[in-house]
Amino acid sequence: MATDTQPATHSDAAHDDAHEEHWSDLSYIKLAIALALVTALEIAMSYTIGFWGPLFIPVLLLLMVVKFMAVVLFFMHLKFDNRLFSIMFYMGLILAIVVYFIALLTFRFFDA
Template identity: 40%
Template sequence: MTLAEYRKRPPDTDIHVEPEEAGHEPGAKPHPGPLEYARIGLVLAVVTMIEVAIYYMSVSHTVLVVALITLSALKFSLVVLWFMHLRFDSRLFSQLFVGGFLLALSVFFVALATLGAKLT
């Protein structure tokens, strides 16, 4: 039983009430197998190597920053989507997390701008 299934199932104690429309949440899918996980692990390993390689390349600071942030965002997303099963869970959670993240990011930059602060 996965977490997604568990949420739609009445827990052990009788204090909980069975929801009216028990069943699958929209977008919830079964988890993938070990092979798929191993493949993602390989990608993560390769990306880490690329990151370190970029660090040793003599590229301009801007290129370095952009490349490294993009790559770590990629790793972040892979772990969240596959290992934390966001991809296989209800779509509501993806919307909530991505929406919340974008909102936080925009508030962060607006606040920086109004306070006249810079990142570096």
């Protein structure tokens, strides 16, 4: 589980703090606009399912992941913050995805 969280990380944290300041309010606003555009694209897609064919669901999921990660990495600062926070969060996230995915697979949910 969580290993290697030695005092060394302290200096990293300080370093990262400095990094964080590079993101101005303007950058956040730009990101939010980008997210809004991605959402708009998603919605547009849902009205043109026929056009996308078999790509529809993969592309939609991809866009979802992009939005998800953008919020996690930038709005939640995970990209700049200490690695330990990432470990804690991704542990839960990945565990949830893998475990529930397997559970749904055993229902042969994806066959239908």
